[in-house]
Each structure stands twice: as C-alpha cells, then as structure tokens.
Amino acid sequence: MNEQALVERIRKMAGDTATKLVLGIGDDCAIYRPKAGEDLLFKSDQLIEGVHFLSGLDPASIGQRALARALSDIAAMGGTPKFCLVSLTVPRGWTQSNILAFFRGLLRLAKRTGTTLAGGDLAHSGKLYCDVMLCGAVPRGRGLRRDGARAGDTLWVSGRLGKPWDRPIQPRLELGRKLLRRATACLDVSDGLALDLHRLCVASGVAAQVDRVPAAHGATIEHALHGGDDYELLFTLPPRTSGPRGTTRIGKIVAGKPGAMLFEGRPLKPRGYDHFGIAIT
C-alpha cells in the first residue's frame, strides 16, 4: 500500500465521524464551524530532528520554524492565526536555557503574527520532537481550499523557490488574506513546487502547464521545481485576474488527466521532498 492509499484507508476509517466538520481530512487545514460567522482553522505540524531539520540548528530557530510551518498552512487557507498548542520533547542534553531559547524563537513569531500560546506539553526523550497545533479563523465558507482550480484558471506563486532550507520561514499570512474571494485554489509549497502542484491538480481534478518558475538567487531550476521548504503560496486565479504584488504567473490550469503536469512542454514528475511525511489533513 502506498502512502496515499494508506491515508485513504485512514480517512475511510474516520469516515462517519467527519460529519461535524465543514472540511475534514484532505486539505491544508480542517475547518470546524462555530455559530458566529467565522470558521476556525486547525493545523498540527511535527518538526523532528533528522527528519525536518538537521542537528545543529539553534533552539530559537527551531522554535521559529516549528510555528512558522503551521502558520504557513493557515496562510494557505487565507486565515488569521488565533492560538497554538506546542508539544515539545527534548534530548537529555538540552538545558532549560535551550528550552527557553526555543520558546523565545517561537514566541517572537507568535507575537508578530497575533498568535497566542495556549498550552502544550514538554517531555525528555532521545531526540528533538516538536508538534505545533495551530488554530486560525477565516470568514465562514471562505477558506481557500486546494480543490477549486478549474481549466482556464491561471497559476501563480509568491516569492522565489529553491531557497536554502535553514533560513527563517516567513509565512505568507498577508498574501493569504488578500487571496480570499480571489483565488480559486491555494496551498503552501512545503514539499517542492512539482509535488504540491500535483496535489492541487489531483484535488481539483485538473492538469497544469508550467511555463516558468521564479528561482531564488543561486538555486537551479531543478531545485526550484523539486526542493522542499519554500513555504510560498501556490494559487490559481480566474481568467483575466491579476495576482497581488510579489507574485508571479507561472502557467495555467488545463483540462486533462487529473494531476498531469508539463514544464516547458515536457512532462513534469510530482517528485519533491516527502518525509514519510504525510499530512493527514
């Protein structure tokens, strides 16, 4: 059974418990609808030493990164972050000042983005594990899903792709909010453009043609297409609509086998960075 099939199995096993949700397993975030005009967005994201980052990253950067990854998913839904829960397991060698540095890095970004630290859990074990659960809000029914792209839409990406993995992540929250009521589909590029575009196309039942890709300084086209950890937004707009400042039109959505992709006229494989690494959401 491949990973996708495994997720399908889990989704089916969850099946009839999903009725309370507007959007359950299958997108960047799950949406639970309270009765007050807004949908709440929830995302949990693990960050594990040796899997999502290499040993040697300093604790403050790890904290920043743990939250930023989850914020990027809220941004991809057009959401505004509300609060997070942080579960952290540290190696025996970590001192309390390491732990504080972790939270400092995390809270600096939390304050800047209006995210409240609402709780969590600490433990000691062999290596560093972190899991951030994030809640965000979006006007009811307006969450940017990945399944709304239609043939004829244009395809856009923010920023430049193929950046070094260990730089601080800047979640595109402002851009995500601007895309509310404009984009037909959106997700964040966390595992490489090719793989994430494939996910968008499969979810929407469409194919895509990519004409160009804005590579970061020093990045190869290969890296811009298949490298992970960009945390830019990939989105589709209806015909004759322009993307906001700082975004680049990279191609278009076409009818075709769902998930099929071309780059400069040649088949583009959905190869990217996959840590096992299955987002169930």
Next chain:
Amino acid sequence: MNEQALVERIRKMAGDTATKLVLGIGDDCAIYRPKAGEDLLFKSDQLIEGVHFLSGLDPASIGQRALARALSDIAAMGGTPKFCLVSLTVPRGWTQSNILAFFRGLLRLAKRTGTTLAGGDLAHSGKLYCDVMLCGAVPRGRGLRRDGARAGDTLWVSGRLGKPWDRPIQPRLELGRKLLRRATACLDVSDGLALDLHRLCVASGVAAQVDRVPAAHGATIEHALHGGDDYELLFTLPPRTSGPRGTTRIGKIVAGKPGAMLFEGRPLKPRGYDHFGIAIT
C-alpha cells in the same frame, strides 16, 4: 530553575499574547471563546515510547491510549469532545498495518465518544511518538477549572486508584458533564492523587485533608496515593452536596498553606509520576 519556575518563565514570555483566551496557560485545557454560546476546549498530549508507556504495548492499545489521555482532560473540564488532530511518528520497524491498527484503536474510542479525526501528520523516526490535539466544548463560562476549591468544600474522587498502567483508559466524560454547575474545582488524576491534589490546592490557594482513598483491587495505599495513570476525576463540591454515583468522598478542603496536605493526619508529600512531563496548559 525547577520545572514549575520554567513553566512560569514560559507563561510570562507568552504573557501579552494570552488576551484572546478566557483561560490560558495554567489549567487542564485552554478555552477560546467563539461567539455562539459555547466555549471550545483544546488539549494536546504526547505519548512517547519509553516515557509514557513501555515498548511492547500493541499498536491499537497505543492509539486508544493516546486519545483517551486527551479525552480525560476534556472530561476534567466537563466538556464534550468535538474533534482531534493526531501527529504520529513511528519507528522504521513499524509496518503500515501497525499504523492502521494504531488508528483503529484510536478511532474506536473516537466514534464511541463522538470525536471526529480532523487531521494530523505522520513521520518515520527512531521511536514511537504521538501527539493528540483535542477540541471539546462546554457551555460558555462553565468549564470546570482547578482553581475554584474553597475551605469547607468536600473532596471526591471517581472510581478506584492505583490501577495497572497498561489497562485501557476509560475517560470520565459522562461524570465530567454531571459535575458542570456542581463541582467547584476538578482535574483528572493522571500523575497520582497526591501530586494532582497538590496542583488543585495550589491553584485554589487552599490546603486539604485526605481521610481515605479507594484503592483498586491489588493496589497498595502507597500506589493509590502516588501511582500515575489513573485517569479518574478528582473534584471538590460545596458543603452538603453529594457526589454522583461511583464517586467517593475522600476528605475536605481546609484553610492553610496553599498545597499543604494531610493523609490520615500525617503530612502527605506531592510525590507522583512526573515524566518531565510538564503540561503547559
């Protein structure tokens, strides 16, 4: 710096981001208030091999346990569970059927308690690590906190204490709901009666006298007082109020040094099971 002081530091660092919450760091759950007559409860709980359970527990039992621990915290607030996010990291030796068994165990309990699996994250790494984020709801302003006990209240516990750690956990959700509008304080006994009672007393600024403790079959009094993993509810009631069926009056709340405790007239130390093991909530 001890663990408590460390949590205080983190709480202070989080400080001015906490304004969106009715109840932030410092109780079983954080409460975020939507505008529709109910408070939502959120809890995340790690379950780590070698820390929270021993190797050899079967995958379905691990899944059951991971959710049950978080449900117990929702029960302790008098809440009704809504949905959960599950982050799971498995050892390389785990097969996909192990993973499915994990989710089967988890989802069986999820369905029985009305909890929707809303998403999560899977990864491969050295040992088994699981983090469950759970959301529950409670009528607005009615969540059972641990800081409401007053001198003169009676002290109660559900079930029997000192049970074997590897039995399936039965979260006391029905009891928790019955205690809404009745109990003055409540928490779940997850780290041993003595340690959890101490937390209740410190939060409420009171002392306690314990006269007896209902020990499980085969458990010593020592184990009933200081063993962990009971997941029963410990709560206080106003004078002249009876506890629901299946609960036992074990003592009373008195004025005194906050956190001071007596058992059968002798000082009781707040010794229990602490895995590092700090709930930030």
